[in-house]
Amino acid sequence: MVAPTGDRLVLPESSYRLAAGIPGAQLLELPGAAHVLNPADRAIWLRHVREFLTELPATAA
Structure with missing residues (x-):
């Protein structure tokens, strides 16, 4: 999950609670980011998704 700390539509606290229940x-925090991610944050986001x-775990097809 991604929690932009500057999000005013979905408060970061809501993201923390949701992540805790899954x-x-x-959870990836993006300090200062808003609800719509800035293209400048794309590299950070992609790195975390890839990791x-x-x-x-690999699954059999």
Whole structure:
């Protein structure tokens, strides 16, 4: 999950509670970011998504 700390539509506290209720969820805080992510934050977001995906166990097809 992504929690932009400057989000005024979905407060970061709501994201924290939601992430806490999802087994295996990870929360990425983007300091100062708003509800719509800035393209400048894209590299940070992509790095965390890639790390998360590579940590998932492989499954048989």
